[in-house]
Structure formats: C-alpha cells, structure tokens
Amino acid sequence: MKKKHRKLKRESLVCVLVLALLSLICLLPLCLVVSASLTEESYIQQNGYSLLPHYPSLDTYTFLIANKGKIIMKSLLTTCSVVALGTLYSVTVVTCFAYAVSQKKSVFRFTRALSFFAWFATIFSGGVLPWYILCTQYYGLKNNLFALFIPYGMSVWNMFILRGNFRQIPDELIESAKLDGASHGQIFTRISIPLARAGIVTVALFNVLAFWNDFYLPKWLITNSDYYTLQIILYNMLSNAQALLKNSELSELSQKVKIPTETAKMAVAVMAILPIVILYPFALKYFVKGINVGGIKG
Amino acid sequence: MQVKTRETQKALTQKKTGLWKEIQKNWFFYLLPIPGIVVLILFSYIPMAGIYIAFEKYTYQGGLFGSEFVGLDNFRFFFANINNALRATRNTLVINAGSILLGTTLNVTVAIMLGEVLHERYRKATQTIILFPHFLSWIVIGALSETLLANKGGILNQVLQMLGKEPVLWNTSPGYWWAIIIIASIWKGFGYGSIVYYATLTGFDTSLYEAADIDGASRLKKIRYITLPLLKPTIVVLFLLDVGKILNGSLDQIMGLTKLNPLLFETTDTITTFVYRTTTQNGQFGTASAISLYQSLFGCLLVLSANLIARKVDPEYSLF
Numbered sequence: 001m002k003k004k005h006r007k008l009k010r011e012s013l014v015c016v017l018v019l020a021l022l023s024l025i026c027l028l029p030l031c032l033v034v035s036a037s038l039t040e041e042s043y044i045q046q047n048g049y050s051l052l053p054h055y056p057s058l059d060t061y062t063f064l065i066a067n068k069g070k071i072i073m074k075s076l077l078t079t080c081s082v083v084a085l086g087t088l089y090s091v092t093v094v095t096c097f098a099y100a101v102s103q104k105k106s107v108f109r110f111t112r113a114l115s116f117f118a119w120f121a122t123i124f125s126g127g128v129l130p131w132y133i134l135c136t137q138y139y140g141l142k143n144n145l146f147a148l149f150i151p152y153g154m155s156v157w158n159m160f161i162l163r164g165n166f167r168q169i170p171d172e173l174i175e176s177a178k179l180d181g182a183s184h185g186q187i188f189t190r191i192s193i194p195l196a197r198a199g200i201v202t203v204a205l206f207n208v209l210a211f212w213n214d215f216y217l218p219k220w221l222i223t224n225s226d227y228y229t230l231q232i233i234l235y236n237m238l239s240n241a242q243a244l245l246k247n248s249e250l251s252e253l254s255q256k257v258k259i260p261t262e263t264a265k266m267a268v269a270v271m272a273i274l275p276i277v278i279l280y281p282f283a284l285k286y287f288v289k290g291i292n293v294g295g296i297k298g
Numbered sequence: 299m300q301v302k303t304r305e306t307q308k309a310l311t312q313k314k315t316g317l318w319k320e321i322q323k324n325w326f327f328y329l330l331p332i333p334g335i336v337v338l339i340l341f342s343y344i345p346m347a348g349i350y351i352a353f354e355k356y357t358y359q360g361g362l363f364g365s366e367f368v369g370l371d372n373f374r375f376f377f378a379n380i381n382n383a384l385r386a387t388r389n390t391l392v393i394n395a396g397s398i399l400l401g402t403t404l405n406v407t408v409a410i411m412l413g414e415v416l417h418e419r420y421r422k423a424t425q426t427i428i429l430f431p432h433f434l435s436w437i438v439i440g441a442l443s444e445t446l447l448a449n450k451g452g453i454l455n456q457v458l459q460m461l462g463k464e465p466v467l468w469n470t471s472p473g474y475w476w477a478i479i480i481i482a483s484i485w486k487g488f489g490y491g492s493i494v495y496y497a498t499l500t501g502f503d504t505s506l507y508e509a510a511d512i513d514g515a516s517r518l519k520k521i522r523y524i525t526l527p528l529l530k531p532t533i534v535v536l537f538l539l540d541v542g543k544i545l546n547g548s549l550d551q552i553m554g555l556t557k558l559n560p561l562l563f564e565t566t567d568t569i570t571t572f573v574y575r576t577t578t579q580n581g582q583f584g585t586a587s588a589i590s591l592y593q594s595l596f597g598c599l600l601v602l603s604a605n606l607i608a609r610k611v612d613p614e615y616s617l618f
Binding site: 020025044049097108124125129130185219265280287 | 351424455549
C-alpha cells in the first residue's frame with residue numbers, strides 16, 4: 001500500500017513538472033516582447049533579444065508617442081469604435097436569433113429549420129471572392145467603419161452557446177409569467193435575458209476579443225489608411241520595417257534620428273496585448289460556463 | 299400523463315391551423331430571428347450562389363450575376379497555374395493535418411495531466427497561463443515569433459550559437475516552416491483545447507474509476523480503457539469543428555507568421571493566401587474566381603471526408 005502511494009506521488013510529480021514547463025513555454029515569448037519594447041534598439045542590434053531588459057528604458061514608447069502618436073491614436077479610436085459598435089450589434093443579432101431558436105416546436109415551428117440554416121452556413125461557403133465582390137461593390141462595405149463589423153453579425157458558434165443558455169431556463173418560470181399575462185416580448189426582456197446574463201456576457205466578451213484581434217475584415221475591405229486598425233498598423237510594421245517612415249511626420253529628420261524599428265514593433269505589440277490582459281480575468285470567469293461542446297448539434 | 303396528452307393534443311391542433319394564424323399569434327418569434335437571417339443570407343448564402351462567377355467573364359458593369367457567361371474559360375488560367383494550386387493544397391493539408399493531429403494528442407494529454415494534479419490552486423494557475431495565448435491575435439503572435447526567429451539576435455539562433463552550431467536564416471529557409479507554423483498553432487490552441495477536454499473529464503462518473511481501483515487497474519489502464527473511450531465524442535466533435543475552420547481560418551495565421559514572404563511560399567502558401575494574393579495583388583478576377591471555386595469544392599470535400607471519418611468512429615457524432 002505504501003509503495004503504491006509513493007508511485008502515485010511520483011506520477012503526479014511528473015504531471016506537475018510537465019505542466020510547469022508548458023506554462024513557461026506560454027509565458028516566455030510574452031516576456032521577450034515586453035522586454036524588447038523596454039530595451040534600446042542599439043542594445044538589441046548588438047546583443048539580441050533577452051528575457052529581461054538589461055537597461056530598461058521607455059525610449060521606444062516616448063518616440064512612438066512623440067512621432068507616431070497621431071496615427072496610433074487614430075487607429076486606437078477606430079479599433080475601439082469597432083469593438084463597441086460591433087459587440088453591441090453582434091450580441092443583439094445573435095441573442096434575438098438564439099432566443100427564437102431556443103423555443104419549443106409548439107411555440108415556433110421553425111426552430112430546427114433555422115438552426116440548420118445557421119449551422120449549414122458554417123460548413124459550406126461560396127469562397128471568399130464572391131463575398132469580397134458583394135461586400136465591396138453591392139453592399140458598400142469598403143473603406144468605412146461599417147465594413148469592419150457588419151459582416152460579423154452572426155457568429156453561429158456564439159448563437160449555439162446562447163441557445164444552450166436560453167434552454168436551461170426552467171419552463172415553470174415562463175409558464176407562470178404567461179399566466180400572469182406577460183407578452184412574449186415582456187418574457188424575453190424581463191425574464192429570459194436577465195436569466196441568460198452569464199451566457200450573454202460570455203458572448204459579448206468573445207466578441208470584444210474577436211473585434212479587437214480581427215485582421216480579416218480590415219485586410220480585405222480597408223485600403224484607406226484612415227480606417228486602419230491597430231492590428232493592421234502592427235502588421236504593416238512587421239511586414240515592412242520602413243512602414244514606420246511612410247507618410248511620416250519625420251521623413252526629413254529620418255537621416256539624423258535613429259529610428260527604433262525593432263523595438264517599436266514590440267511596443268505596438270504590447271499595446272495590442274494590454275487590453276487583453278485587462279479583460280482576461282473576466283474572460284476566464286465566464287469562459288468555463290460558456291463552453292458546452294455537446295450542445296452544438298441539432 | 300394527462301399533461302402529456304394535453305400537450306400532444308395542442309400540437310396536433312396547431313398543426314391543423316394555418317401558418318398564418320400561428321404567425322399572428324406568435325409574431326414575436328417570427329420577427330426576432332430576422333436580422334440574423336438577413337446577415338446569414340447576405341454574407342453566407344448569396345456568396346454561395348456567387349460561385350457562378352467562376353463561369354463568367356467578370357466585369358464591373360455586368361456585376362456578379364450579369365457578366366458574360368464564358369463556361370470553363372476561367373479554368374484555363376487555373377490549369378496554367380496548376381503547380382501553384384497543388385502546392386497550396388499540399389501546404390494546407392500538411393499544416394492542418396499536423397496541427398489537428400498533434401494538437402489533439404497534446405490537448406488530451408494535458409487535460410489528463412490537469413486531472414492528475416491534486417493541488418487545486420496549482421491547477422487553476424496552470425490553466426490561467428496556458429489559456430492566455432488563445433486570446434492573442436496571429437499578428438501579435440507574429441511579433442512574438444520575431445523575437446524567437448530573428449536571423450540576428452533571435453532567441454533560437456542565440457541558443458544555436460551557445461551550442462556551437464551555425465545560426466539558421468529562418469526567414470529564407472522554407473524547409474523549417476511547416477514545423478514552425480504547426481508549433482505556433484499548437485502553442486496558441488492547446489490551452490483552450492485541453493481545458494475543453496478537462497471540463498469534459500470532470501463530468502465523468504467517478505464510480506467507474508472506483509470500480510477500476512477495486513479491480514486493481516493501473517493508472518495507464520484506467521486512462522486507456524475508461525478516460526479515452528469516454529472522451530471520444532468530444533474528440534470527434536472538436537475534430538469536425540477544426541476541419542470546418544480550415545478554409546476560412548488560416549489567412550491571418552500565415553500572414554502574421556510569414557508576412558507573405560515570397561521566399562517561403564514553397565511551404566507556407568496555403569489555399570487561403572493563394573486566393574488572397576491572386577485577388578488583391580494581381581486583380582485578375584478570372585483566375586481568382588476559378589481558384590475561389592476550387593477553394594469551395596476543396597472545403598466541401600474536406601468536410602465530407604471528415605464527416606465520413608467521424609461516422610466510422612462513432613455514427614452518433616457525424617454531422618449528417
């Protein structure tokens with residue numbers, strides 16, 4: 001018995017160590033980026049990236065604010081508007097759809113058909129080219145703020161999460177409200193939505209993160225730099241080190257001033273990570289409630 | 299019992315009354331899903347009909363459904379570019395098969411390991427850390443990868459130099475990039491995947507394990523004969539979801555990691571990036587439309603074959 005106990009402990013220890021290693025692998029790249037954004041460019045050029053900044057300095061950030069402040073502020077404004085409008089829009093559309101689909105067949109006879117209608121759209125697609133032509137030439141979704149969130153109205157995955165939440169509401173509550181003379185609309189807004197709050201918050205959080213991180217819509221539908229999001233600015237800096245100089249306020253100065261190309265990328269990446277870090281505790285809290293993989297089909 | 303019969307009766311009478319009456323009575327439910335239906339029609343179903351573009355000579359004036367019909371003419375360009383298309387297909391298959399197979403294995407392993415850790419707070423802390431990459435965008439991960447893969451000063455080359463080996467020029471060596479992309483996608487996704495599996499694991503009936511304990515089953519035996527079979531449905535469902543995501547999901551991944559570096563196309567050009575490049579960079583809608591149709595057919599084929607595999611594993615969990 002004692003021997004078995006020791007063996008059990010040893011196996012657990014292996015698990016603990018492997019998990020520690022995996023956590024480390026998840027954290028190290030983040031450390032590298034933060035450290036690089038706090039290091040001087042010349043130091044990185046000579047010694048390479050390191051886990052901790054040897055001589056921490058905020059030079060890169062002050063440079064970015066002084067010289068690229070306008071462009072970055074503009075992109076932040078665009079991104080934040082898209083996150084706010086997009087989340088509101090998508091949560092509304094998805095909640096309404098999910099509520100209808102969560103009804104019993106006796107109340108709304110098309111629940112199954114509509115579920116299938118939504119689910120089918122995730123499995124088959126017409127390819128990106130017809131979608132692109134329709135968006136840009138028929139729906140007018142090009143180089144404007146709406147192009148950055150309108151196409152993402154129905155996240156079918158989120159819809160199924162919410163449908164599961166609505167289905168968990170006990171029938172007795174709804175029935176007693178009906179007996180009290182409540183209309184469908186009153187039941188929806190006063191009973192069902194408050195009771196499915198956890199699911200709606202989960203979906204809203206997923207939307208906030210999805211819109212903050214989105215690269216697909218701005219890459220396809222935006223060519224005008226007025227509507228660049230933070231992800232696009234970061235991508236342009238990554239793909240072309242000289243992007244920082246383009247249309248820059250300091251093109252004449254560029255000969256004299258040493259521009260921190262590498263560390264500037266890392267500083268913008270940190271800006272893109274920071275809001276996620278802030279939202280993360282909330283996301284974690286709702287995350288486990290949100291995942292119900294079994295309820296996807298049907 | 300009485301309630302049940304009343305309900306069935308109610309259902310029967312409702313079937314008899316016309317649809318119009320039902321709409322009048324429950325108009326609220328017919329109104330609610332309309333925005334969602336409109337969005338789905340505009341952005342999913344009309345594009346499906348738009349596949350027609352592959353058979354016409356697209357002009358701005360003619361539009362999507364009114365341009366001149368040219369039959370299979372567009373596919374001339376496609377077959378002239380067949381090598382690129384095949385290369386993109388191969389890369390898509392290799393990268394996704396690698397990420398899904400290795401990823402699933404790692405996810406299940408980590409989930410089981412999480413279950414073995416008895417210290418509650420340690421487990422929570424681990425979950426918190428490994429889930430974080432799931433919420434990062436591929437562009438941010440592109441920045442992270444630069445600190446590791448930079449030719450000069452990148453961590454990997456620093457390690458290679460410490461070991462006395464020659465540094466590798468990652469940005470010009472396509473040979474490494476299948477592995478790099480697969481590792482990156484596993485890095486991003488394993489926290490999410492393993493937590494989903496762990497959530498499933500904790501729902502299992504503990505009496506099964508207790509019975510196995512009494513029979514003196516070893517830990518590995520318990521995993522092999524209890525845990526894995528019970529996890530099978532979840533594995534199948536997540537596998538099908540992953541396959542569904544293949545076609546629409548990899549543009550930002552490849553662009554973030556490789557920044558569409560032409561030197562790496564040999565191993566990193568996937569169908570999605572191939573369509574993107576032909577559409578936006580050359581503006582040749584004829585070629586692009588043929589490739590776009592190919593993309594749709596390929597996606598359809600993938601989902602159908604994934605479904606076939608799922609049905610072989612467990613008929614209950616196939617999609618259709």
